[in-house]
Amino acid sequence: MKRADIKRRPLSDTVLANLEPELKEYRELDGEGLYFRVKPDGKKAWLFRYKKADGKWSWLGIGTYPELSGKGARKKASEIILDISHGDNPIITKQERKRQELDHHNATFDVLAREWLETKVNTWVHDTMTRNKGALEKHVFPVFGKRLYTSIKPIEWMNHLKGIQQKQGIYEQVSRVRAMCRDIYDYAKVTGRIDYNPLEGIQKHLQQGKKENMAHVSEAELPTLIRAINNYPTMDVRMGLQLLAMLFCRPTELRGAKWDEFDLEQGLWNIPEERMKKRREHVVPLPKQALAHVKDGVAGVYNKAQYLQGRASMMQWYADHLEELANMKVI
Structure with a gap:
């Protein structure tokens, strides 16, 4: 569900469950200072916006979704509004509530x-x-x-x-x-x-495990490995292994890559900070061989409009083939 499809507030359970992520994080107002945040990776959470004593606006996280439902978030927001009306700092109040929940005598x-x-x-x-x-x-x-x-x-x-x-x-x-x-x-x-x-x-x-060297390929074995990768029959696996060998990235980084992270004109792979272990955006220059593999991968995506010419040729061939079958020219 797109943000533009929202018809009313407070946000319904259906809207909360189906709001789709966008390229950038966004927040949707639910009501009375309560906002629903959606991150690019699809994670959702509740935030409360309030004005501090110095007149500056600030955000307070009150829980993640779906662990905290819309009803529960609105109840928490009402409690925060009440605290503010009494002159309390909502951050200090939140920390105090957590300390009470984790009292020495009853915390597990x-x-x-x-x-x-x-x-x-x-x-x-x-x-x-x-x-x-x-x-x-x-x-x-x-x-x-x-x-x-x-x-x-x-x-x-x-x-x-x-x-x-x-x-x-x-x-x-x-x-x-x-x-x-x-x-x-x-x-x-x-x-x-x-x-x-x-x-x-x-x-x-504690007993220490035996330290073993990580599995590796010797320089003499490398040509055989590269040839085996290049001849692997499945395109996406083959391309992934080829890129791993060239770019020295983590397998999880490559597995989670999206097409819009690749700048084909500049020859760059821009990995967003939310996918990096150290939470910093990482830019990987693509050598010409890696760039060629990425372009081949994009070209292989069936429903991309910019490749209509190749798709049209394929569809024409298939239509001709069906016609030949109908005329019994192919057995």
Whole structure:
């Protein structure tokens, strides 16, 4: 659904679910300072716009969609408006509510971990967030998720992480999970909820996996590999492997590439910041061979209007072929 198709406000559930992303982030007013934000990658969230005491306007994030529905967002917006009418700073009020929710005596580890994950939204790319959140949900939450985070002892953490290593043999992933859990407790520590981190010092007592060199191709084997890639029968796979070999990019960057990121006239690939690990736009110069592959890929897209001539020839050939079949000239 396009923005121009919106007929009324507040935004209906159908509109919220079907609003399409555009090349640039945009916000749609829902009502009384509440806005619905849609990012180019399709992520949606609720924002509240308010005027600070110094007269300057500011934005306050109040939740992501669909986790927070339209009804829930409007309720939160009403609470913020009430806070402002009482002279309260909505940011401080929001932080205080979170602190109350994460009180020492009733906060579970999964609640603390999910709050910590929220602090990484603007620094982690989508794939990193998905991978790390999934690791916590698989290896930590089933055991410690509903425990009070202040009640989990260092020996419990060490035994649990050692158990995963022994049963599954995933040393690198266990190391990453341990590092995340340590950071989660560091977050609780600097926000005044705990005085010590139960995961400090555990790393040196965990078994270390064997370090192996990354799989690689020797210089002598490289010609054979390049020829194999060039002769691969599937066009999109072949082109992807050829571009990876030339451009030294991450596979996820290439897999998520869109046609409008390629400037064929300038010979550049402009990767937007939201797809980069370090959240900075990255420009990749395209050598002539890579540029030729990209142009071939664009030309192979069936419904592009600028390639009507080639499409017309193909359609004419097929129509002639059907006519020959009808006249029994082809058996």
